[in-house]
Amino acid sequence: MSTATKCKGCGAVLQRQKPDMPGYVLSLEHLYCQACYRLLHYGEANSHFHPEDMPSLAKDALIVMISSVLHLDLLFSHPVYRYQPKATYVYVINQIDLLPASTNLDLLLKNITRKAGLHHVPYQDIILMSANNRHDIDAFKDYLKRFKQQDIYLLGVQNSGKTTLFKALSNQTEALAFKKAGLTQQALTAPFGSKTLYDMPGLYQEGYIHTMLPYATYKDLIPDREIKPRVYQLQPGHAVFLEGLIALANTGKDMVSVVLYVSRLVDIHRTNQARIVPLLDDRKRQFRVHVDAYAERPIRLPAGKQQITLADMGMVHLTGPAHVTVTYPKGMHLSLTEALFQ
Numbered sequence: 001m002s003t004a005t006k007c008k009g010c011g012a013v014l015q016r017q018k019p020d021m022p023g024y025v026l027s028l029e030h031l032y033c034q035a036c037y038r039l040l041h042y043g044e045a046n047s048h049f050h051p052e053d054m055p056s057l058a059k060d061a062l063i064v065m066i067s068s069v070l071h072l073d074l075l076f077s078h079p080v081y082r083y084q085p086k087a088t089y090v091y092v093i094n095q096i097d098l099l100p101a102s103t104n105l106d107l108l109l110k111n112i113t114r115k116a117g118l119h120h121v122p123y124q125d126i127i128l129m130s131a132n133n134r135h136d137i138d139a140f141k142d143y144l145k146r147f148k149q150q151d152i153y154l155l156g157v158q159n160s161g162k163t164t165l166f167k168a169l170s171n172q173t174e175a176l177a178f179k180k181a182g183l184t185q186q187a188l189t190a191p192f193g194s195k196t197l198y199d200m201p202g203l204y205q206e207g208y209i210h211t212m213l214p215y216a217t218y219k220d221l222i223p224d225r226e227i228k229p230r231v232y233q234l235q236p237g238h239a240v241f242l243e244g245l246i247a248l249a250n251t252g253k254d255m256v257s258v259v260l261y262v263s264r265l266v267d268i269h270r271t272n273q274a275r276i277v278p279l280l281d282d283r284k285r286q287f288r289v290h291v292d293a294y295a296e297r298p299i300r301l302p303a304g305k306q307q308i309t310l311a312d313m314g315m316v317h318l319t320g321p322a323h324v325t326v327t328y329p330k331g332m333h334l335s336l337t338e339a340l341f342q
């Protein structure tokens, strides 16, 4: 085991040589590295380091796979069980407090369970919860205590809430949990009864908005409280813009009802399909948030309630059959799935 001193915020080994690298400090006596100190006290983050992708995991571990409700389209897409087939897996669907209070959670769980079956994912349980909810935390604590495994790893995509859960489970106060993606750099550990809890660095997800916008911008575009759905009826040829990032146009022949589940801080406005390109050409004057390059994707929606997931910003529900075209930042993750909840 390493005796090097680690940053209490992100777990990076403290070092005094490279100011641009994780763990940089002026004095090895400091509690936090400079990056964590700035994030904690000034809310600033510039550098972005993706931690090692796949940690080594003990064979007889309990692995708690954590996913945000915002990332459900990619749930089960990291086949972690292949890295450690002998471990026991529990799936936590975190941040359910972001979904509107009227969400049918039984239906959501049923759909996720069906998806796990389709992907042949080994698991013990799938648990819907919020790391911000005291009752959920207490219930989850009791649940974890029932396992015989000594090592409990919290694993999952960046920003899924691992450190928030780690802190709540262990009453640890120094680790940092913010919307800064890739915050945890190396495993943080804490005792959990007679067991050990490991808060692991997040798995990197390509195409999320934190890969294309600065922290100061993307932190407001990721929802952090109950989402109030915003509904738009789009006539053929009509469109909605989300900031200067995403335009969704009705390219079919019938009206489409569009339900947007995104942060209340995302500016949404109506336009016509024909105006999308001219507006983006003039994006620096027209929009607060924009990127340099865009792509366009026509999407044919099959019958039934469908979901287009907009990277880590949220999602859109639409009822097919319909045709829409989405204009979005080039490289941004966009997916079409059946709607998992209503």
Ligand SMILES: Nc1nc2c(ncn2[C@@H]2O[C@H](COP(=O)(O)OP(=O)(O)OP(=O)(O)O)[C@@H](O)[C@H]2O)c(=O)[nH]1
Pocket (backbone or CB within 6 Å): 094, 095, 096, 097, 098, 129, 130, 131, 132, 133, 156, 157, 158, 159, 160, 161, 162, 163, 164, 165, 176, 177, 178, 179, 180, 181, 182, 183, 184, 185, 200, 201, 202, 203, 224, 225
């Ligand atoms: N509303 C809500 N926000 C949450 C919940 N869990 C975490 N968050 C927020 O989500 C953001 C990311 O949380 P972290 O705990 O830092 O996420 P992480 O998985 O450790 O992220 P990395 O260290 O980057 O891999 C923070 O702003 C948390 O406050 C939750 O259950 N509900």
Ligand SMILES: [Mg+2]
Pocket (backbone or CB within 6 Å): 162, 163, 164, 176, 177, 183, 184, 199, 200, 201, 202
């Ligand atoms: Mg973390």
